[in-house]
Amino acid sequence: MTVIRYDTIRTARLLMRRWRDCDREPFAALNADPEVMRFFPAPLERVASDAMVDRIEALFDRQGYGLWALEIAGTATFIGFTGLNPMPDGVPGAGGVEVGWRLARSAWQQGYATEAATAALGVAFDGLGLDEIWSITAVLNVPSQAVMRRLGLAEYARFEHPRIAEGDPVRPHVAYRRLRRSADAGPAQTGPRSVRSRYDDRSAGDG
């Protein structure tokens, strides 16, 4: 099967591109920043950070899209990633595609995550023809949920992340979803679903 490649995307202020070796150091620095990693179980060591870059690049090779490295256009400054990634197993929306982001602190509060994610949704819906897009984060991660809502995703379900230890404050998670045909595919009348009642139900007729 021919893979359509989305190696480079330009937005008004950003270059979204494949990863380079020179990204590894600033990526490791942001992964080691406890503030950036506040809503994860722990910051990442350099080895784990590099392994993540390897996994991201392998997925780009295989599927033609992924978590793009972000550069402020015209500056060559690496600020983090935004893009598309497979949803993990064992969560609402498993098997689907997630839109996600992780930016260095210096790049927060400037609209970059939303700008890049808007372009990523363009690839997801118009390029790949996906019917839905997901995003998950810790319930405590208010800034990430604000990005989701700006993109037109709406809360779908709350759940305990299966790979985060019980008792960890970031274990309670929330899944957001947007359907292609609707800017607001949320559960308008019914409120957020429980995981048990809607788990993996793709034929939901809302939105």
Ligand SMILES: CC(C)(COP(=O)(O)OP(=O)(O)OC[C@H]1O[C@@H](n2cnc3c(N)ncnc32)[C@H](O)[C@@H]1OP(=O)(O)O)[C@@H](O)C(=O)NCCC(=O)NCCS
């Ligand atoms: C999640 C994360 C990307 C959100 O960053 P953010 O800066 O809040 O989001 P955006 O880049 O979309 O910027 C939006 C903010 O920039 C402001 N802004 C400033 N100038 C702007 C401009 N020119 N255009 C648009 N927005 C602008 C907006 O008003 C908004 O601020 P507000 O939420 O206070 O209203 C960031 O907190 C992060 O990287 N966190 C660590 C990693 C993480 O938790 N990732 C998610 C895990 S699931």
